[in-house]
Amino acid sequence: MARITLNVNGASHTVDVPEDTPLLWVLRDTLGLTGTKYGCGIGLCRACAVHLDGEPVAACSIRASAVGEREVTTIEGLPADLSHPVQRAWITEQVPQCGYCQPGQIMGAVALLARNPQPSDADIDEAMSPYLCRCGTYQRVRRAIHRAAEEV
Amino acid sequence: MGTITKVSRREFMKATGAAGTGLVLAFYLPLGSAESAEPFTPNAWIRIDPNGTVHLWVHRPDMGQGARTALPMILAEELDVEWPQFERVMLGAADANVYGSQLTGGSTSIRTSWERLRQAGAAARHMLIAAAAAEWEVDPSTCHASKSTVVHEPSGRSLGYGELAERAATMPVPEDPPLKDPEDFQIVGQPMPRLDHPARVGGTLTFGMDVKVPDMLYACVARCPVFGGTVAGYDEAAARAVEGVRDVVEVETGVAVVAESTWAAMKGRDALNCQFDLGEAADLNSAGIAELFERRGADEGHTTRDDGDANAALSTASRVLNATFEVPFLAHATFEPMNCTAVADEERCEIWVPTQAPGLQHQGVTQHFGYAPENVTLHVAYSGGGFGRRILPGYVVEAVSVARAARVPVKVVWTREDDMHHDQYRPASRHILSAGLDRSGNLVAWKHRVVAPSITGTHFGGDLQAAAGEATDGAANLPYAVPNCHVDYCRADTAVPPGWWRSVFNTQNAFANECFIDELATAAGKDPVAFRLAMLGDAPRHRGVLELAAERAGWGEPLPAGRYRGVALHYSFQSWAAQAAEVSVEDGQIRVHRVVCAVDCGIVVNPDDSAAQVEGAIVLGLTAALKGEITVEGGRVVQGNFHDYPLLLMREMPEVETYFVENTIDPTGIGEPPVPPIAPAVANAAFAATGVRVRRLPIRPQDLRRA
Numbered sequence: 001m002a003r004i005t006l007n008v009n010g011a012s013h014t015v016d017v018p019e020d021t022p023l024l025w026v027l028r029d030t031l032g033l034t035g036t037k038y039g040c041g042i043g044l045c046r047a048c049a050v051h052l053d054g055e056p057v058a059a060c061s062i063r064a065s066a067v068g069e070r071e072v073t074t075i076e077g078l079p080a081d082l083s084h085p086v087q088r089a090w091i092t093e094q095v096p097q098c099g100y101c102q103p104g105q106i107m108g109a110v111a112l113l114a115r116n117p118q119p120s121d122a123d124i125d126e127a128m129s130p131y132l133c134r135c136g137t138y139q140r141v142r143r144a145i146h147r148a149a150e151e152v
Numbered sequence: 153m154g155t156i157t158k159v160s161r162r163e164f165m166k167a168t169g170a171a172g173t174g175l176v177l178a179f180y181l182p183l184g185s186a187e188s189a190e191p192f193t194p195n196a197w198i199r200i201d202p203n204g205t206v207h208l209w210v211h212r213p214d215m216g217q218g219a220r221t222a223l224p225m226i227l228a229e230e231l232d233v234e235w236p237q238f239e240r241v242m243l244g245a246a247d248a249n250v251y252g253s254q255l256t257g258g259s260t261s262i263r264t265s266w267e268r269l270r271q272a273g274a275a276a277r278h279m280l281i282a283a284a285a286a287e288w289e290v291d292p293s294t295c296h297a298s299k300s301t302v303v304h305e306p307s308g309r310s311l312g313y314g315e316l317a318e319r320a321a322t323m324p325v326p327e328d329p330p331l332k333d334p335e336d337f338q339i340v341g342q343p344m345p346r347l348d349h350p351a352r353v354g355g356t357l358t359f360g361m362d363v364k365v366p367d368m369l370y371a372c373v374a375r376c377p378v379f380g381g382t383v384a385g386y387d388e389a390a391a392r393a394v395e396g397v398r399d400v401v402e403v404e405t406g407v408a409v410v411a412e413s414t415w416a417a418m419k420g421r422d423a424l425n426c427q428f429d430l431g432e433a434a435d436l437n438s439a440g441i442a443e444l445f446e447r448r449g450a451d452e453g454h455t456t457r458d459d460g461d462a463n464a465a466l467s468t469a470s471r472v473l474n475a476t477f478e479v480p481f482l483a484h485a486t487f488e489p490m491n492c493t494a495v496a497d498e499e500r501c502e503i504w505v506p507t508q509a510p511g512l513q514h515q516g517v518t519q520h521f522g523y524a525p526e527n528v529t530l531h532v533a534y535s536g537g538g539f540g541r542r543i544l545p546g547y548v549v550e551a552v553s554v555a556r557a558a559r560v561p562v563k564v565v566w567t568r569e570d571d572m573h574h575d576q577y578r579p580a581s582r583h584i585l586s587a588g589l590d591r592s593g594n595l596v597a598w599k600h601r602v603v604a605p606s607i608t609g610t611h612f613g614g615d616l617q618a619a620a621g622e623a624t625d626g627a628a629n630l631p632y633a634v635p636n637c638h639v640d641y642c643r644a645d646t647a648v649p650p651g652w653w654r655s656v657f658n659t660q661n662a663f664a665n666e667c668f669i670d671e672l673a674t675a676a677g678k679d680p681v682a683f684r685l686a687m688l689g690d691a692p693r694h695r696g697v698l699e700l701a702a703e704r705a706g707w708g709e710p711l712p713a714g715r716y717r718g719v720a721l722h723y724s725f726q727s728w729a730a731q732a733a734e735v736s737v738e739d740g741q742i743r744v745h746r747v748v749c750a751v752d753c754g755i756v757v758n759p760d761d762s763a764a765q766v767e768g769a770i771v772l773g774l775t776a777a778l779k780g781e782i783t784v785e786g787g788r789v790v791q792g793n794f795h796d797y798p799l800l801l802m803r804e805m806p807e808v809e810t811y812f813v814e815n816t817i818d819p820t821g822i823g824e825p826p827v828p829p830i831a832p833a834v835a836n837a838a839f840a841a842t843g844v845r846v847r848r849l850p851i852r853p854q855d856l857r858r859a
Contacts, residue, residue, distance in 0.1 A: 102355075
């Protein structure tokens with residue numbers, strides 16, 4: 001077991017987990033932050049996307065012990081009242097279907113807009129193509145990102 | 153999937169109420185199969201609390217399709233309740249005899265609930281008005297309901313539904329409450345936001361994977377990767393040596409490692425280093441399955457349609473075309489892999505599961521372990537996709553087995569690889585078609601033989617006729633006027649378990665039908681849309697969607713250089729869908745730019761969500777057309793994750809436009825009908841671009857480079 005201190009959504013947590021445990025399972029099983037989803041386990045679908053110091057990463061593919069001092073932001077770290085422009089746009093455009101991939105999609109969109117406040121369709125294609133959705137919400141994800149960009 | 157049985161109001165609706173509880177109206181929604189109305193066994197309830205809150209209990213799971221918003225909309229419309237002042241409670245499964253399979257499948261949620269929900273809403277409204285009229289001692293006909301309030305117009309008095317609820321419960325349930333004219337609908341037909349989307353966007357919706365019960369541990373099961381094989385040996389000590397592993401138990405499906413975290417369970421499972429008894433399917437591979445299909449296709453088929461004399465008409469036709477189409481097995485790849493949480497002993501069990509058939513699974517668990525039905529409690533968790541994967545009870549029975557053996561509450565988690573290796577797959581199939589044209593290019597003969605495994609036959613038994621009906625759904629009901637038409641089925645089971653996959657056999661049959669029709673149009677020297685329309689004289693709703701799609705797609709108008717169009721039409725689950733796809737092809741690589749879809753599903757209850765279903769159906773179908781293929785080597789599935797079973801990506805997403813035929817016919821399904829047309833529409837557009845006919849899916853670059 002390894003003792004690891006993580007900064008998650010503005011709070012510090014110290015956990016005892018096997019040293020090789022991916023961040024995903026510490027968030028979900030140890031900290032109870034189940035908004036971050038398991039989809040593939042090998043960084044191919046981004047259902048588990050979280051931010052490390054604002055940069056989107058696949059939480060299934062980084063060990064919790066490798067996070068260090070970096071600030072982890074999960075879907076639960078966005079405003080609980082859904083007031084973030086990306087969350088508002090997601091509701092307005094009625095993006096989700098089943099919703100399972102959406103926490104990852106939203107974290108990806110928030111990171112994209114932080115880096116590029118007015119993304120073109122090509123920018124969205126490039127940034128969001130790693131984020132898979134089986135229900136097929138891509139058209140609405142695109143619309144919601146454009147809508148959020150107008151509001152930011 | 154079943155028909156609505158007409159029973160009188162008296163048999164399906166009753167009011168109850170006690171001091172302080174307001175109005176409770178219990179009613180009965182059809183199950184789609186055997187109907188039991190006596191004794192009165194309600195499976196849906198409306199409750200209006202004294203504080204005015206309206207509750208609706210419904211028996212249909214929601215795996216993303218929005219039934220949990222659309223069903224309350226139907227009720228709210230007739231009840232005249234202010235939207236969205238609504239609490240919905242999802243029923244768990246109790247006795248399957250009462251609740252049926254509670255299946256979300258066959259695009260039935262709206263279709264089978266429409267009439268009863270309207271009647272129940274109208275009855276409750278009528279009783280609330282009667283209660284107000286009694287209170288005011290006026291004629292009920294001078295009162296009307298609007299936005300959760302009853303108003304007496306002459307005096308201007310009003311009372312809220314909450315204030316009236318208790319008295320309303322004492323009013324007689326009306327025999328045949330008048331229903332609204334669809335022209336007067338205020339809620340149905342409006343694009344209503346999905347009620348549970350805030351929780352989806354906030355990441356707080358509890359999917360099955362997110363369920364946590366007290367003292368719960370996590371488990372992964374090692375299963376033999378070869379279909380029908382078993383675990384023959386394993387290194388228990390190695391698994392137990394993994395940090396966090398608490399137990400190793402044997403179950404029917406394999407060996408479960410129970411641990412303090414999902415990660416520890418996964419690692420412990422890997423450490424088992426299982427040896428397997430591979431069983432009889434160890435030599436099965438995709439090439440052998442294709443050979444089997446070819447062999448079976450040469451046998452005699454079970455006929456499901458036989459008009460005129462197709463063989464005679466072919467022998468005298470001025471032109472005969474033959475083609476064979478092949479499609480592969482497909483995995484569902486629901487984004488949330490299978491999982492199930494269970495607390496169980498020998499007497500009783502409690503289950504939390506993402507499911508689309510809670511009743512069927514409740515029954516499966518009850519029968520497998522011999523539990524008394526009332527001792528099995530099944531909670532329906534939200535599902536991260538379903539598409540037909542979450543129907544059979546296997547993954548639920550397995551979780552209960554693990555919980556019983558380990559004697560702890562346990563969540564069994566399937567990895568993506570587990571899910572892909574142990575799915576029930578959309579059946580691979582082979583389609584042998586022949587058609588004859590007369591001198592004027594009219595279709596005079598059509599033969600379609602479907603060679604495929606049987607889904608219901610595999611899982612539920614039944615005769616060849618039932619299997620043939622299922623496998624030729626979408627083939628036997630070819631809509632085009634052809635005097636000589638023969639459709640039959642050759643059953644070809646393999647060790648690969650088949651399953652229902654969004655729109656079932658309609659994906660395969662629509663691909664074969666609509667590609668071949670396109671080929672015939674070309675042979676007849678006719679425009680593909682005009683060729684089809686000319687044969688749809690007696691099929692107005694087919695014609696309606698085809699004309700609408702063609703018009704909105706600008707069919708016949710010039711396209712930018714390098715763009716080509718294809719069209720396809722298909723009827724399934726009582727709805728009609730036509731699609732026109734615009735593609736370009738470069739060095740065999742096909743790119744779909746735009747898809748125009750027209751649908752006729754009667755009254756569209758929630759148009760924006762229905763459009764979302766169309767978009768999703770097109771993505772699922774396009775993924776299958778361009779990428780999807782499960783292959784088998786050594787009796788096991790080759791693909792395991794999204795690197796070798798890729799999904800459509802954002803950058804590959806076409807622009808999708810959805811149009812609904814406007815009418816006031818009772819609503820039918822929307823989840824499945826838009827899936828079947830996309831593959832043939834794209835294949836036909838690929839032909840327009842390259843001159844190469846697509847005869848197999850997925851469409852490979854090497855197939856289109858032949859020209």
